[in-house]
Amino acid sequence: MSVADVREAITRAHDEEWARVVAALTRRFGDLDIAEEAVAEAFATAVQRWAADGVPPNPGAWLTTTANRKAIDRIRRENKLDDKQREAQLLYDDDPPEPLGAIEDERLRLIFTCCHPALAMETRVALTLRMVGGLTVPEIARALLVQETAVGQRITRAKAKIKAARIPYRVPSAEDLPARVSGVLAVLFLVFNEGYLATGPDTDPVRHDLTAEAIRLTRLIRALMPQDGEVAGLLALMLLTEARRTARVSAAGELVTLVEQDRGTWDAALIAEGHRLVRERLAARVAPGRYQILAAINAVHTSARDVRDTDWSQIVALYDQLVRIDPSPIVALNRAIAVAELDGPEVALAAVDRLEHKLAGYHAYHVTRADLLRRLGRSQSSRAAYDKAIELAGNTAETAYLTRRRDQLQ
Amino acid sequence: MQYLVSVIDATAGLATPDEMAAIDVFNDRLQAEGHWVFAGGLGAPISATVIDNRGEEAIFTDGPFVESKEYLAGFWVMEAPDLDVALKLAAEGSKACNRKVEVRPFL
Numbered sequence: 001m002s003v004a005d006v007r008e009a010i011t012r013a014h015d016e017e018w019a020r021v022v023a024a025l026t027r028r029f030g031d032l033d034i035a036e037e038a039v040a041e042a043f044a045t046a047v048q049r050w051a052a053d054g055v056p057p058n059p060g061a062w063l064t065t066t067a068n069r070k071a072i073d074r075i076r077r078e079n080k081l082d083d084k085q086r087e088a089q090l091l092y093d094d095d096p097p098e099p100l101g102a103i104e105d106e107r108l109r110l111i112f113t114c115c116h117p118a119l120a121m122e123t124r125v126a127l128t129l130r131m132v133g134g135l136t137v138p139e140i141a142r143a144l145l146v147q148e149t150a151v152g153q154r155i156t157r158a159k160a161k162i163k164a165a166r167i168p169y170r171v172p173s174a175e176d177l178p179a180r181v182s183g184v185l186a187v188l189f190l191v192f193n194e195g196y197l198a199t200g201p202d203t204d205p206v207r208h209d210l211t212a213e214a215i216r217l218t219r220l221i222r223a224l225m226p227q228d229g230e231v232a233g234l235l236a237l238m239l240l241t242e243a244r245r246t247a248r249v250s251a252a253g254e255l256v257t258l259v260e261q262d263r264g265t266w267d268a269a270l271i272a273e274g275h276r277l278v279r280e281r282l283a284a285r286v287a288p289g290r291y292q293i294l295a296a297i298n299a300v301h302t303s304a305r306d307v308r309d310t311d312w313s314q315i316v317a318l319y320d321q322l323v324r325i326d327p328s329p330i331v332a333l334n335r336a337i338a339v340a341e342l343d344g345p346e347v348a349l350a351a352v353d354r355l356e357h358k359l360a361g362y363h364a365y366h367v368t369r370a371d372l373l374r375r376l377g378r379s380q381s382s383r384a385a386y387d388k389a390i391e392l393a394g395n396t397a398e399t400a401y402l403t404r405r406r407d408q409l410q
Numbered sequence: 411m412q413y414l415v416s417v418i419d420a421t422a423g424l425a426t427p428d429e430m431a432a433i434d435v436f437n438d439r440l441q442a443e444g445h446w447v448f449a450g451g452l453g454a455p456i457s458a459t460v461i462d463n464r465g466e467e468a469i470f471t472d473g474p475f476v477e478s479k480e481y482l483a484g485f486w487v488m489e490a491p492d493l494d495v496a497l498k499l500a501a502e503g504s505k506a507c508n509r510k511v512e513v514r515p516f517l
Contacts, residue, residue, distance in 0.1 A: 118493055165515045166411055168492040176494075 006051045013059040014043065018134030019220065021064050023106035025071055026169060032113070033159045034071050036131060042067035105224050107132070108171050115184040116167050123158045124187045126151050132220075133213055143210055144194075145203070181225070185234050185291065188218050192238050196245070197395050205249050205397030211242050229281055233292030236277035240298035243270035248397075254404065255397040259307050271302045293322045312341040329358040337368055345375040363392035367402065379409045411515065412447060412489055413496040415503055418510040419483035425451070429508050436506035444489065445499055451484035483509065487516075 018039065025035035042063050056062040114127040122144075129135045129143065137155070141148040161167065172180040195210025218235045225231050247261040256262075278299040281292050288296070297318045304310040319335035332355055340348035349372040352365070359365035370385035386406035393399050425433065440446040455474040462469045474481065486503060490496040496513050504511045 116493075118497065164517070165496075165513075166492045168494050172494070 003051065006047075006055060009050060009055040009059060010043070010047060013046070013063060014134055015216070017060040017063050018043075019107045019110060019132045020060065021067050022131055022134075023110040024064055025067055026110060026113075027106055028068070029071050029075070030169070032131065032162060034074060035067075036159075038067040038071035038074065039063070041070045045070075107220065108224050109169050111184055111221065111224075112171055112180055113162065113167060113169050115180075115187050116162070117180070117183055118165065118167060119158055119161065121187070121190070123154050124183075125190060126154045127158045128187050128217070129191070129213070130155055133217055135213070143191075143207075143213075145199075178230075181228060181230060182289075184221065185218075185230060188214050188221070189234060189238075189291075191217075192241075196241060197398070199394035203396075205253070205255065205395055206245055208245065211238070211245065214238060215242060229284060229286055230289040230291045232277050232281055233289060233295045236274045236281075236295035237291055237298055239270045239277070240274035240295060240302050243267040243274065243302065253397055253400055255395065255401040257401075258301060263305060263307070266302065274302065275299055288321075290322060290326050293318055293325075297322075310341070312338055316342050329355045330362070330364075333359060333362075333365060333368060340372060340375075345372040348372055349376065361392070363389050363394075363398075366392060367398075370402070370405070374405070374409065382406075383409050411491060411496075412487055413493075413500075414514045414516065415486040415488055415496075415500045416482050416512045416514070417451075417484040417486075417503075417507055418480050418512060420480045425507060429506070432506040432508075436503060439502075440486070440488065440499070445495075447487040447489055449484070449486040452482060455481045480510075 021039050021042070022032075022035050025038055026032050029035060045066055046059075046063060050056070111128065111132055114131050115124045119127065126140055126144065129140045130137070135143065137151050138148050141151045144151065171177075192211055192214035195207040195212075195214060198205055198207045198210075215235070215238050218231070218238055222231050222235050243266050244258070244261060246267070247263070247265045248256055250256050274295065278292075278295050281288060281295070297315055300311055300315050300318070315338045316335065319331065319338055322331050323335060333352065336348045336351040336355075339351060349369070352368055352372060355365060366385045366389035370382050370389055373379075373382035373385055383406055386402055386409075390399055390402045390406070393402060437446065437449060440449075458474040460471040460473070460475045462471070484507070488496060488499055490499060493513070493515070496515075500511050500513045
C-alpha cells in the first residue's frame with residue numbers, strides 16, 4: 001500500500017469517524033477531555049500502524065478500540081484518586097436515550113453539548129470545531145484568527161465548565177429542541193459566514209476551508225435530523241451560496257456582486273442539491289423559519305440564468321415573510337436592496353435611510369446607500385457613502401471593489 | 411448536585427409586594443418539586459463588614475469587599491440533576507424576583 005493510499009485512508013477516517021469516536025468515548029468515560037485526547041492519540045497511532053500493517057478492514061472500529069485502550073491507559077495512569085472521587089468527576093449521563101425519530105446517534109449528544117447555551121458563542125465555535133469537526137488547535141486558531149494559546153484556553157475552560165457545572169451530555173427534550181437546534185445552526189452559520197466574507201487583512205477573501213467545514217458539519221446534522229426544516233434550510237442556504245464562490249472574486253482580487261457575476265461559473269451540482277432541499281421544504285407545507293426563507297431567496301437568485309430574469313417580486317415577497325419573523329434592521333436592509341430592483345432606487349433609498357440610527361456602524365448599510373445614490377446620479381453623496389463603507393469594510397476583496405466603484409464616480 | 415443562584419441587583423430597592431408574592435409562589439414550587447435547599451434575601455451592601463483575621467489581630471472594615479454598582483441582593487441554593495434543570499429554574503427565579511440571577515455549581 002502506497003503512502004498516498006494510507007494518507008487518503010487516514011483523511012477519510014478522520015472526516016467520517018472522528019466525531020463518532022469522540023462521541024462514543026465521551027459516552028463511555030463521561031469525560032470530554034479523556035475522549036478528545038484518546039481519539040487524537042488513536043489517529044496518531046493509525047498514521048504509523050496503517051503505514052506498516054495496512055489499513056484495517058473497518059477503520060472506524062479499529063480507531064474506537066485503539067482510542068478506548070488509550071483512554072483506559074490514561075485513567076489507570078491517573079488512578080491516584082479513589083473510585084468515588086473519579087465517579088464524581090464523570091460527566092452526568094444517566095438518562096434514557098431520548099426518542100428522536102428513529103435516530104439516536106451519539107454524535108448528536110456531542111453537538112448539543114458543544115453548542116450549549118451556557119457557553120459563550122466563540123467558545124461554542126472553538127469546541128465544536130475541535131470535538132465534532134476534529135480540527136487541531138492550531139487549525140482552529142488559524143480559522144478564527146486568534147492565538148493558539150487563546151484557543152487552547154477557551155477549549156480547556158469549556159471542558160472544565162461542562163464538568164463542574166454539569167452541562168448534560170444528551171439530546172435536549174422535545175420542548176427545548178427547536179431553540180437548541182437553532183443554537184447549533186447559529187454556530188455553523190457563523191463559521192460559514194466567516195469563510196464566505198473573511199474579515200482578516202491577510203487572509204484570502206473567501207476561505208474555502210471554513211465554508212467547506214461548515215457545510216460538512218451541517219450535512220452531518222442534516223443526516224442526524226432529517227426531519228428538521230431549519231437544518232435543511234441552512235444546508236440549502238450554504239450550498240446555494242457556496243455554489244457562487246468561484247464567481248465571487250475576480251481575477252484581480254475584487255469582490256464581484258451577485259448582479260455582475262458570471263453565472264456560467266456557478267456550481268450546477270451544488271445549485272441542484274440546494275434547489276432539491278428548498279423544494280422538499282416547500283412540499284412539507286410547514287411555516288418556514290429564517291434559514292428556509294433565506295434559502296428560498298437564494299433559490300430564486302440561482303434559478304435566473306441571466307440576472308435580468310430574476311423574479312424580484314418573489315424575492316421581495318420572501319423578504320416580507322422574513323421581516324415578520326425577524327424584524328431586524330439587517331433584514332430590512334436586504335429587503336430594500338431587492339426593492340430597488342422592483343420599485344427603483346429612490347423608493348429603496350428612502351427605506352434604507354430610515355435605518356440610519358440602527359445601522360450607521362455597519363459597512364453593508366453604507367455600501368447599499370453608496371450604490372443607490374450612484375444609481376440616482378447623486379455622485380457627491382455616493383462618494384461620501386463609499387468612503388464610509390471602505391472605512392468599515394474588513395474584507396480585502398470588498399475594499400478593492402468599493403474603492404474602484406468610488407473612483408469611477410463622475 | 412447543588413447550585414447557588416445569586417440575585418444580582420443594581421436598584422438598591424427592596425422587593426415590591428408583587429415581587430415578594432411571585433417569589434413566594436416560586437419558593438413553594440421549589441419545595442413541592444424537591445429543588446429547595448435554602449434561600450434568603452440580604453441587607454444592602456452598606457450593612458456589610460469585611461473581616462480579615464489572617465494577621466495577628468482581626469481587622470474590621472466597614473462596607474462590602476468590592477464596591478460595585480451591581481451587588482448580591484439574595485440567593486437560592488437549589489438541588490438539580492444538571493445545569494439544564496438549574497438554568498430553567500434560575501430563569502423562573504429571575505422572572506419571579508424581577509432581577510438578574512447568576513448560577514454557579516457547588517463543588
